[in-house]
Amino acid sequence: MLKLDIGRIKRERIIIISGRRAVEISLLSIATSFVLFSLVLMYEGADPLVAYQNMFSFAFDPKLGLSLTIHRSVLILFTTLAFIIPLRAGLWNVGMEGQFYLGTIGAFFMAYTFASLPSEILIPLILLGAAAAGSLYGAIAGTLRGKFNVNEVVVTLMMNNIAFWLIYLLVVGGPWAGIAESSSRPLPKSAHAPYIFNTPFTSFLAIALAVVLFVFLTKTTTGFKIRVLGHSINTAKYVGIDEFKMSVLVMSLGGAIAGLAGYHMWAGDPAFLMIPRPEAYKAVGDLTYWGIILGLVTLLNPVPAIPASFFMGSIIVGATVLVRRLRLPFGFDFLFLGMISITFAAFQFFYNYRLKVMKK
Amino acid sequence: MFTRPDSESILEIRGLVKRFPNGVTALDHVDLVMKRGEIHAILGENGAGKTTLMNILFGILQPDEGEIYLNGEKVVFRSPLDAINKGIGMVHQHRRLIAAHTVLENIILGHPNTGKFIDKKKSRKEVEELCRRFGFKIDLDARVWQLSAGEKQLVEIVRALYRGAKILILDEPTSVLTPPEIDAFLDSIKAVSKEKVTLVPFVTHKLPEVFSISHRVTILRRGKVVKSLSIAEASIPKLAEYMVGRELSFELERVPTEPGAEILRVEKLSALNDKGLVAFKDVDFVLRQGEIFGVAGVTGNGQQELAETIMGLRKPVGGKIYFDGKDITKTSVLDRLKMGLAYIPPERIGVAAVGDLSLVDNVLLMYYFEKEMSRGGMINYKLAKQYTEKVISEFNVVAPGPTTKAAHLSGGNLQKLILGRVLLKTPKIIIANLPTQGLDIAAENYVRRKLLECKQKGISVVLISENLDEILQLSDRVAPIFEGRFVDILENINLRKEAIGAMIAGGFAERGVNRA
Known part of the structure; x- marks a missing residue:
């Protein structure tokens, strides 16, 4: 009997994924999203190659987009790190947005309160304020989780809204309101962040922080405890690791890092706060959510998070030319960003499974 | 005594090879013949390739080389569903049952006849009939979480038989059972084999149990079949030796000690x-x-x-x-x-x-x-x-x-x-x-x-x-x-x-x- 039997594809589970495979998958997923978006561009009658060339030449042009690219990339790097640390202990911090706003509040509070101090003292104080405020905000979720086993995703997500309206109240018609609509009073000259090689010093701070966190996770005793807890709560209990202490620690650490993102975003560079109208506020807060995607893509490793953040930053900035310069329909830049994040998410499949073509 | 198994073979494996990406050859040209109604124990240490063989037989893994013949016909199992449809059942060491559901619900779950709407009355009749035929005593309305380990295992066996299994793979069947449950289990296994169902228990240790039920034993070591022999030719020390590859000293000496502080x-x-x-x-x-x-x-x-x-x-x-x-x-x-x-x-x-x-x-x-x-x-x-x-x-x-x-x-x-x-x-x-x-x-x-x-x-x-x-x-x-x-x-x-x-x-x- 003649039977046509076409080989089928079957998935096999991967128990431990290698770093090399993770890099390959990320590159493959980026390539896929570019190919898919090319189809959309062609449908609109645009030449994909021209579009991509325009995007990157804008994003990396020192006269045009480069400073914005760096600025956004650093923001994303901070939030990626803020997501990575808690998840290494098994806690999902999706409250980077709230901690980021709280960090902003902390920074501006310090800057306004101690405006008369010289830069050398004031700027560290501002940084400290940002980190402390974000850290306390994160610690709430960590405490609830460690003490009462309250789900940290729900807590952090809901606290994001509270944080936004808190900052909104302060800036729009509140005590910090400036002359321009929904902007704060500018910070005093002494609070202006220093530049190194014409880039905000926070860029170097973020990169250094990524390296320090890598060492912290892989070489220190506390980092070891965090990793064990993240792998297995039962093992952690078995070897006497205090789950409560660790939960509070990682969430405050994550919160502190997200707080620094708040410092970087406003206090660091423009030196004043600008809150868009509430219906549009998502534009800034949403950027913090790239931390989740990049954190997962980099397998929670702070070092690859550096290039990943800069890549995403360049696309976020570069994609704006699609609408402005190439006159593509409104929202095309966001469409591209959405496609990238969906492809990243879809390719997570290959972190867990390997496809195998079956012989007949 | 046991029923004598038919001489005709039901399952034949020829030259099965499985290599893993990490370079380990888990199975190295394994040949096996199983007969209808036979209890054929597969024996081996940890890492001998038992799990791999089991997973291939049940369609979870695919072999790199070699063929499987079922009733003389070549078969390829791409998934457990393929294997189930061809009459192969598996009883896992770690039970795969839904604890909050009743025994009956677990048994009929996934059965093709169940379809979109469940006709519990009809299914119940069929399952009851099946239990009667094999002489199983089981409360179909009990919730699975109320059952002991042995009862859960029986539910898995009944589920496989209800789906028409002609070959039952048993993964370490007695490892989680208490001594009285083991006796009951051995009885039910014998009852199943009398109905011309082939049973393939995979066993790491507990050699005496293997002895009391099996017709045939095949010993795996490092991915190879070391020996396949009928139970009449085997003895416990001999089996242990085949498994480990050398004479074993089972004797450990306990030195009596003076009680300390x-x-x-x-x-x-x-x-x-x-x-x-x-x-x-x-x-x-x-x-x-x-x-x-x-x-x-x-x-x-x-x-x-x-x-x-x-x-x-x-x-x-x-x-x-x-x-x-x-x-x-x-x-x-x-x-x-x-x-x-x-x-x-x-x-x-x-x-x-x-x-x-x-x-x-x-x-x-x-x-x-x-x-x-x-x-x-x-x-x-x-x-x-x-x-x-x-x-x-x-x-x-x-x-x-x-x-x-x-x-x-x-x-x-x-x-x-x-x-x-x-x-x-x-x-x-x-x-x-x-x-x-x-x-x-x-x-x-x-x-x-x-x-x-x-x-x-x-x-x-x-x-x-x-x-x-x-x-x-x-x-x-x-x-x-x-x-x-x-x-x-x-x-x-x-x-x-x-x-x-x-x-x-x-x-x-x-x-x-x-x-x-």
């Missing part, structure tokens, strides 16, 4: 289990230096909770624990570890070790809190690596190197690592809970010898086991436990296995409450 005292200790019910109540005992104190009992009688409570992993509801004269009832786990208490839990991956972490990190789990291991908060990984290499070499752990992930170790090697990392620092007390469960003969023997050696070093051991041979072989004193109470504490002199067996089955306990 008291090291641990447990007074009127009680604790609850995870469901909030009493796990054990008013347990009293004294552990002396350099002795092995055997707690014999069927799993689930409070042993695990007792071990966890002594270790500080579970809060007692009453009673006191004294270590070296000091009250440690409220001391943290970390402090107890530092004092020299060590616990070897039955769950090797997930509690004792983390599969995703390297062997160095896994050894570090027992050392990270030591002063010498951290300098200014930084881990001394050089020292940790040294310790790991020492554990690997001193305790014969077969592993590519210290950076290997624990998940890649076989059960026996992992247990050697877990035991080794504790023994390397010479603790005062080791609480070993089912330390040889699921290990092959060589590893089992090794672990037992190491526990005996503890005595010479003055280490006291609390050995929790349901294997009475093991208990009698190793312990200086034996405490049979039943329903959370020590039935007695006996010196291990001329103790009879049957007597202990009766005690752990509740024969000597007062029967105050009526058990369901």
